[in-house]
Structure formats: structure tokens, C-alpha cells
Amino acid sequence: METVEAGTYYKVPLHDVIFEAKQYLQILDNTTDDDFLEILAWRAVRRVNGISSYKTEVRELEVCNGEVSLPKDMFRFLWFRICNPDAGDHERDGGSNPVANPYNYVYADIPFLNDCGCGQGDNSIQNAYSIVRINNGRLVFNNRRDLGFDKVRIAGIFYNTDKDGVFVVNDNMVPSIVYRICAEYSVVNATKYKPIQIQTWQREAVAQANKVRSNDFKRNFQDNIDQVQAMYRAYNYGPLVSRNRSRY
Numbered sequence: 001m002e003t004v005e006a007g008t009y010y011k012v013p014l015h016d017v018i019f020e021a022k023q024y025l026q027i028l029d030n031t032t033d034d035d036f037l038e039i040l041a042w043r044a045v046r047r048v049n050g051i052s053s054y055k056t057e058v059r060e061l062e063v064c065n066g067e068v069s070l071p072k073d074m075f076r077f078l079w080f081r082i083c084n085p086d087a088g089d090h091e092r093d094g095g096s097n098p099v100a101n102p103y104n105y106v107y108a109d110i111p112f113l114n115d116c117g118c119g120q121g122d123n124s125i126q127n128a129y130s131i132v133r134i135n136n137g138r139l140v141f142n143n144r145r146d147l148g149f150d151k152v153r154i155a156g157i158f159y160n161t162d163k164d165g166v167f168v169v170n171d172n173m174v175p176s177i178v179y180r181i182c183a184e185y186s187v188v189n190a191t192k193y194k195p196i197q198i199q200t201w202q203r204e205a206v207a208q209a210n211k212v213r214s215n216d217f218k219r220n221f222q223d224n225i226d227q228v229q230a231m232y233r234a235y236n237y238g239p240l241v242s243r244n245r246s247r248y
Contacts, residue, residue, distance in 0.1 A: 011160070011168040014041055020174065021181040024201075025193075037181060044180035045169065048209045053169060058155045066144025068152055070137050073165070076157040079108035079128060080139070083151035107131060176208035 018034075018041050027033060045053060054075055060083060061068050070077065082105070107128035133140050139154070141147060162168050169177065183201040186193045 010171040011162065012171050012174055013162065014038075014045070014167045014169065014177075017041060017169065017174050017177050018181065021178045021185075024178060024182050025185055033185075037185065040181045040184050041177060043184070044177040044205075045167075045173075047180060048173060048176050048212055053160055053173070054157050055160055056155070057158050058153060060151055060153050063141075063147060063150050063152060066141045066147060068139040068154070070134070070139055070154075070156075071158065072137070073159045073161050073167070074156045075159055076112070077109060077128075077134060077139070078113065078155040078157065079106050080132075080152045080154040081106050082149050083153055173212050176205065176212050179205040179208055 018037050021037065021041070022028070027037075056078070059071065061071075068080075105124055105126050107126050107130075109129075110125070110127050131142055133142065139152075160168050179201050183198065183205045186198045186201060190198065
């Protein structure tokens, strides 16, 4: 019998959630509706907006022709740092005094991090959008010529995925997603279902989503905010200073 660590949830692949919704809808075989059901499933995930659907990570990505292709499972960009393994902590300006190495700067989404209570910190934290823009899933450098580097280290908020890259949700989210799929699919195909059934799915979709958001907020919000702060302060403050300046 499989054991589960206390206080954790099973992780359920999204395609299993779609399969369960198909049973409620009495769609018993693979059909031309499968693509539409997947669209409804992703829409349901976003509408539920459960914090447990996300995780924070730092990844190293390649720069090609002045652009970085952002991972498909990235939900929100936080900051990036230019990778230059040959650069030390400082460069010399020809004299005896070291000057700040631009490769040590962190380029951040400062307004969002301020909302997380991180604060901008010192001058080594720069506004990312002064040198890049995000366009169609790509991080594009404003000055794309002669960048002098080919990798960046990016921190972001990502969707939860398993080792194969398949999107997964906590099992407590499954009912809310299933009911939302059923509610929206049945409205489009209203002639197949009784009005009382459609109304029941609609009510349950709202009720279950509210339940998930409430539980996730209590369970995960503080942990995620603390993790974002800790990652950010690692670039910025010493341990003692960071503890004193944290709002949390």
C-alpha cells in the first residue's frame, strides 16, 4: 500500500482530471471534443487560481539572437541574472578601486516583488524592463547586438509538473476543475443535458473553487511569499540584515 507523507496531497495529472469529467458528461470514448475539454480544463485551473498549482524555481536558460525562450510551464517571471562564469565579483577600472561588475546585477520585476514585501534593496537590483521586454513567451533584450553573454539565470513562478513535464494538481483541486469543465461544456451542449444538471454543476464549480482557494491561502500563501523573499534576499542582503528588514 502506498504511503503518503502527513500533511501533503496526492498529485493528479490534468489528463486524469479531464478523464473524470468525461465520465460525468457521459463521454465514453475519445472524441473530437478532447481538444475543447483540454481548453476548458486549463481555463478551470486559472479560474480556481489555487496557490498550490504553482512553485518557485531558478533555471539557467540560453540566449539566442538576443532572446530567451521562456519555459512553457512558467506562470510569472520574477527576475534574471546574467551568467558570465569568467567574471569575478568585481572589475578594475584601471586604478586601485574595484567597480561594480554589471554581471552581478539582478534584473527584477520590481513592482511585483514590492507587492511581495521584498523591497528593491541596493543599487545591484535593477528594473528588468529597462533592458528587456517580454513578448509572446520570449524575453527580448532591447539591445540585441553584441550582448557578450549566452546564458541567463531566471527565477520565476512555475506550474507544478511531474518529472515528465506533465501538469499536475493537488487532489483537493480535482472536484473544482471537474465541475467547472462539466458546467462550461454542458452550457455549450445544452441539448444533451437537463437544466437541473447544468445548474448543479455550475453551483458546485463555484463552491468547490471557493473551498480550494480558502484552503490554499491558509496552507501555502505564507510559504510561497517567504520562499520568494528568501530567494530574492540571497542576492541582496546578509542573513542578519534580511531578517531585520523582512515584513514577515
